[in-house]
Amino acid sequence: MGVDALMRVETDKLYTPKKVRKLAARLHDCFGDVCWVTRPDKYYPEGSHCLEIVADRPKLVIDVNLSCRYYGEGYERGPLVKLLGIASWLERNIRGASIFYGGDCDLDLQPFGSDVRDDLWEYYCSRGHEDYRGYSLSKRTEPNCDFCSVQLRDCGGGGGKTFLYCGGCGLKIIEESGAYSELRKYSDFFKPDIVGEWKPLD
Numbered sequence: 001m002g003v004d005a006l007m008r009v010e011t012d013k014l015y016t017p018k019k020v021r022k023l024a025a026r027l028h029d030c031f032g033d034v035c036w037v038t039r040p041d042k043y044y045p046e047g048s049h050c051l052e053i054v055a056d057r058p059k060l061v062i063d064v065n066l067s068c069r070y071y072g073e074g075y076e077r078g079p080l081v082k083l084l085g086i087a088s089w090l091e092r093n094i095r096g097a098s099i100f101y102g103g104d105c106d107l108d109l110q111p112f113g114s115d116v117r118d119d120l121w122e123y124y125c126s127r128g129h130e131d132y133r134g135y136s137l138s139k140r141t142e143p144n145c146d147f148c149s150v151q152l153r154d155c156g157g158g159g160g161k162t163f164l165y166c167g168g169c170g171l172k173i174i175e176e177s178g179a180y181s182e183l184r185k186y187s188d189f190f191k192p193d194i195v196g197e198w199k200p201l202d
Helices: 017-034 080-093 114-127
Strands: 005-011 051-055 060-064 098-103 153-158 161-165 172-176 179-183 194-197
Touching: 005 080, 017 051, 017 080, 080 098, 080 114
Parallel strands: none
Antiparallel strands: 005 060, 005 098, 051 060, 153 161, 161 172, 172 179, 179 194
């Protein structure tokens, strides 16, 4: 189980449910499926949109329903660029908005103002997803991508096979007994469409 991103808006201004629903539609139009929307069905008879009012006193509190992982120092996983964009969008479209952010393992969400976002953006620009995705399951040194000149990432495997991936260009390699096979870009490791033999850089 991963850590999901949570976001919340608080404001002293008054917004009707209809107005919040219209804002939710615009937010989803801008940021797509990272904003969670469920049309009414048998499981959600009233449906659920990406902005939902959860309290209106003493402040208006709006939950931002996200469908992505959290990103933060020590857990560099989620789509931070979209999360930062959503927070900025909310500040610009909801008067007096204070934004709060965290993971679903946090008891309390933390303020997510522009200064905090700037610091996190600075961290992201220097680290990206490397600390999270760079973990090698086998603790061995993998070859470099022949196109990007960066080390391939060990992302699992089984049955004597190791799955390798380049975050720069999407190269997928299966290593078995010292031999490397290249997969087509959108091929699945578990149902591989092999292009042919791949030779690592010396």
